[in-house]
Amino acid sequence: MARASTTSDAFNAVAEPRRREILTYLAGAERPVGDIVDALGLEQPSVSKHLRVLRDVGLVRMRCQGRQKLYRTNADAIRPLHEWAATFERYWQHQLNRVKERAEAMVRAGVKDLNSKNTNDKEK
Amino acid sequence: MARASTTSDAFNAVAEPRRREILTYLAGAERPVGDIVDALGLEQPSVSKHLRVLRDVGLVRMRCQGRQKLYRTNADAIRPLHEWAATFERYWQHQLNRVKERAEAMVRAGVKDLNSKNTNDKEK
């Protein structure tokens, strides 16, 4: 056999980085396809195809509005992933990281505004 | 292009159900390959190949002991997955479910009292 279909479940669907980006982008509000294309810098057919996969596994919902279609992330469909990962929570380096994070938080509180925003800025 | 390699990252590696089963099985303690084969009912070469993938992305660690190799899940490597999923946590039906669960709990508490006090139970 070959690898399982990307439409078989959420685990397979989110294995693709672009689909994760799309989900993140559509998490807060519904957007038309064109916005996704512009925001992520992908080809329109590519976005449509990714949305198709995401829709098949229920990770996004779609609504028609005139000639555009508005998509939004269905966050609930991500819960199974979160819960599966959470079953390993008790094996993490719990207190170790907590101590570290707490220390870092205190440092940040002191330094505050040195680092404002960190990740992907795809502005043009 | 085709789909990304399963060894490219944890997201791709855990897209395969059997690999998730292996990770779960190896979460609590290290086990030799043969135990995995017996426990999950898979072919030995298949297990070895899955372990190879899991090892390449750091999801399991291996230790040699005589002629057998002991594997264990490296839970920390699962944290990125958990954290990615957690970024959607604020979009879940949080309070909704909590309110519902709380209401149900109250109902149950009430019913329980009623039942214990005055019983016309036809339960079996």
Add this chain to the structure above:
DNA sequence: TTGACATATTCCTATATGGGAATGTAATGT
């Protein structure tokens, strides 16, 4: 050494992509 045991790797094959290009389709404007 020889053999048994525990794993890993290789070979083969059917299948499932994901990107690019081209095309199809539905809704809206003039």
Add this chain to the structure above:
DNA sequence: ACATTACATTCCCATATAGGAATATGTCAA
């Protein structure tokens, strides 16, 4: 009706499996 806008789908193709069979490698025992 016709052009335009906004998406979706189809076709082609290089690539990456995952399983099964066969084989290779490594370790310990007699």
